[in-house]
Amino acid sequence: MTDSQPGLRERTRRAVQKEITDAANALFLERGYEETTIGDIAAAVGMSQRSVFRYFPTKEDLVVGKFDFVADDMLQALRERPAGEPVWESMRRIFDLLVPYVDAPGRRQVAEPMQRIVFSTPTLLASYLQKLQLLQDTADTALRERAAAAGVPYHDSDPTPRAIVGAAFACLLAAQHAWLAGGAEGTFATAIDRAMATITPRSGNGAC
Amino acid sequence: MTDSQPGLRERTRRAVQKEITDAANALFLERGYEETTIGDIAAAVGMSQRSVFRYFPTKEDLVVGKFDFVADDMLQALRERPAGEPVWESMRRIFDLLVPYVDAPGRRQVAEPMQRIVFSTPTLLASYLQKLQLLQDTADTALRERAAAAGVPYHDSDPTPRAIVGAAFACLLAAQHAWLAGGAEGTFATAIDRAMATITPRSGNGAC
DNA sequence: GCCGAACCTGTCAGAGACTGTCAAGTTAGG
């Protein structure tokens, strides 16, 4: 029953979602996240409080919700990477899917202040970290499956895949911080390169 | 006006705090975190809802609140590490302060199920990750100060210290996961050793 | 074009986590 061609229902739904997030982000930028209530956002788009929650499960998802789509893409890309590729290289490649959402010519003026809001609002940061952690969980199992398919499975109590994945995401966060601290100069992709160059995984097809 | 010797007021406050957390944790283990309301906890210790919030800022802090004290100790320990020590070694050492809270002979039967609750409850996991992130922020600045004092300061846009600190904490989380997945067999300290052995930092007084 | 089914929406009602306020009780210290 899932439409490969979006369909009108789904299309209007996306349109309304975008309308809500646009209004919400404008208010968040104007007066802050905590200071903006769902009622304010609902009034801004001319609908009831209840309907906003029909489009977004939580208030936090108004900001970090779109990340879920990218996460799915990243996970799929990870599974399609060649089995023999070093894990660190695979991680670097799937991070490239994140770049256009942050560093595109048009989005840059919007994405940067929104990133600052996420990092400076405890609730949003917690929500963002939680989503990253969920993605790490699935990446961990994906790497375990890859290793098992290659004939060298990890033991359940082997921390290796999760440690490497976690370190890669730590580098991603460090890249975001450094990029923002440097005034968003240079490419976000090179910021990731710099951060990931500071770490070397030891096992797991490591290249040392 | 802060008492170096605890003082009676502060002592009773700690006692009441412990009474609340004990009752709360018992209820959380019995019927789950989300299914337990603050009113239930207040009733269990015979006080009003309002008073519970006078002792703990949020419901989450009933579980992950004690981590704040350990975090302070870890940060102080990091500052007291010798300036020339490799960063990875320093991080490994301050993680030792965490061990007695998890792996002590008496606490083990309580700490393990509580850890499982944290990792399986989205709200608690998010709160825990947020606290870890806060600790990483301060560890990052501590390392930057250490490097500056040694005459080789990092540039603000250099992701190195945050990447290394983040990777170390990723290993800590991987160690927790692996330890729990393996049924909490063996020492938690060796679980940390195993996880941190999979990663090597490249710069920052790295030992490769 | 018509009709039943699925969908969307607003309104109401309610739970639960917090927060501010105030009056009453308890304690600390001179």
Add this chain to the structure above:
DNA sequence: CCTAACTTGACAGTCTCTGACAGGTTCGGC
């Protein structure tokens, strides 16, 4: 003993989030 500081319970209120219901709209088949 007495005043000031601290603590508590009770009440009311905000805000996020959820369930239920009724009315209107759209979709797919005929």
